[in-house]
Amino acid sequence: MNAAAGTEGNPFLDPLRFERRAPECLVVIFGANGDLTRRKLLPALYELARERRLSTGFAVLGISRTPLSDAVFRDKMRESVAQFSESGPLDAEIWEGFAQGLFYEAGNFDDPAFYQRLASRLPQIAAARQTAGNAVYYLSTQPSYYAAIAAQLGAAGLAGGGAGDGRPWRRLIVEKPFGHDLATARDLNRRLQSVFEESDIYRIDHYLGKETVQNILAFRFANGIFEPLWNRSYIRYVQMTAAESIGVEGRGAYYEESGALRDMIQNHLLQVMATVALEPPARFDAASTRDERAKVLRSIRPLDRDQVGTHAVAGQYGPARLGGRDLAGYRQEPGVDPESRTETYVAATFFVDNWRWAGVPFYLRTGKRLPKRVTEIAIQFAAAPHLVFGNHSGGEPNLLILRIQPEEGISLKFQSKTPGAGIELRGVSMDFNYGSSFGARLPSAYETLLLDAIQGDATLYTRQDMVEASWQAVEPVIEVWNNTPPDFPNYAAGSWGPQPAEEMLERRGHRWRRP
């Protein structure tokens, strides 16, 4: 008998053709009545089931305060999946099979008796659905509950295990924000780690799960021609834009607590910046890749308090009339303080103090109610050192654009001679587009990240030191802004943000792209 018939490996696997698949497990969602569960988590799990990526031994237990039966929970989730699924209309027969693995339990997150009930419910589901006792706990609640839920899970004996000791594994996925500042992030990390091993804590930053963000690594490290140019000798500056055309859309109360700096820069954009700037990892695994990301984040030059004014710009949108429609200003949005000092726009300049990037500015900006929804990274290369065609021929530096969303892809702008007599140059574009090159639907970030967590792959999740380093990078800005009354609103809805953000780049002879 050969290894094929042994019990160690699965002889039927065919990695050449089969997609990677998840081991059996139960996903326990705390906050199962919330928006994230309805819009993202359940649709992502349904897509994974539809694509046959989940084990036959799979189940979901939704937890929330509202009393619901399993049947009502299934009906609610069916509505959500039908509304938010990205792959077209819900398939009734697939749903029927998937829904058999959906369960619900009502309870208060800080009530020890509830966790005792959970301790008896989980084994029942594990037996019925053959999930082998493995569990992923997904915290999709208000952040103030994170530490309490982890502690209660520990007290009820529902944490721990795994790590090759033969016991079922238990993992914890935590949504952002990871703390409100450096001190609270450290405190949260300490409290989570008192229950779960760091290797079992998965801090989700859904930007890292986006195909196009992962493709930055493939672009850089699977091609030989770009990496030699990827440094201070050839790159003048990098600018990253994450613009939204919508306002706070009913999330005014949440946004009042966070603001654009905490909501976007501290996590998403600094993580993407780390992906652009990191050194080549030895291999693409969790430890190596996260080590390199963490090194970049730790290398971000801390701003002095008196530099904040020239390196960071806050904005808040005011009312405007666009296309015959009146748009409310931020302070007029529901749930927002009419005197709010919360920023809806941030532009910031960061420097990475290492040999590769010394002196290269990384300009990051994000905002709400900007002219369009777009996330992209633009890498501005150095100009040709000598213009042999004269100064009037229009030679502009090369620009590499990594488009994260929408129209996902990569463009390289370069100069070309226009046809005809003489030499006239014109910028042209060489484009790669995900949609046209691969045709297939891109999996959503939550599909990728949930599958990774179930498989125990933390490569695309953030680690404690990464979270703390990114808080350290923005901490001076937070402190200065807390102590400086802003002059808000300072940009009109539908514009590209406040004028000082333009000036921030102009001081170095640079300018923002118009995406």
Add this chain to the structure above:
Amino acid sequence: MIDPETIRKRLEEVWTQLGEQAGQAGHELMRACALTLIAVHDEEADPEGVARTLAELMKEHPSRTIAVRLAAGDSPTLEAEVEARCWLGFGGRQQICSELIAVSATESTLRDVPGAILPLVVADLPVVLWCSSRRAWGAGCFHTLAAPADRILVDTFGSPDPGQALAAVAGEARRSRVPVMDLAWTRLTRWRALLAQVFEKELYRRRLPSFSDLLLQFEAPPEAPVPTTALLMAGWVTSRLNNGRCRLGFERRPVDAGPARLTALRLRAEGDPALQVDVSRASPALGQVRIEVAGRDAVLNRCSLPPSTDVSLLAEELRIRGPDPVFHQSLERALDIVRTHERPVA
């Protein structure tokens, strides 16, 4: 006659024309090419269907496609037409185009086709030959036609003599320096994935040595032989189990007409408790895995199992580079099964 230089010039003219049209319409134009696909089909094949397949395929695998349409007889026809297939991406702002060179040939001019198309192969990109033509597959000049290819795709599905068809694929695979693949095997990927999924669980994996019965169900007209898909599936399961004790059976569900096709698979393990795994099609687009332990349903799992199309099969094969050892092991085992089962129908 086909003059490759003339075809190249015509291609350039097509691109210039498209560029002008796109400019006037305010579009950007993008030329996309990831491989050269040489598609050889017989004249009798539905021309609309082939055109649709190639057009759809270009969206996922943009290519220079050389479609050779092969007629019976000894007419001296050997002609080529050039066109671009375009579609709008980027929300309609950008037009993406790939090239199609349509070659018409006959059995008597087939030997001139390789020399005509070789100069048209795109440099430095993979070349894939998809041969659905029985005339070309059996022709003496097939090897010259296949010479530039890095991968050869044929399809034994619906073959009137499945044993001989598989033997021909195996023979070509042994002779060829590049992978030779059968789309009948590609049709099994999703089925195989469903079965493999069951054995991701240690609970079932540890029972592998005790699996003793494999039953493959297919639907076919009364006199049709066991289809190549069922033979390849049998070859795969028994070669993967490799426990030397698996009894094999085939069961026919008679239908009036149509090509024979695999409809279900049942794998049964002896011992206590008895274990039975059924993989079947619950509806035209839905797969079903049922696991029975000691005669009682333990797990029922349903997922998408859309019917294969030429587009989906080709798209899967074009994603793969290099050899597929699992296919070749399964093919050899399938040929053993054909040799040992005189008429393998239960």
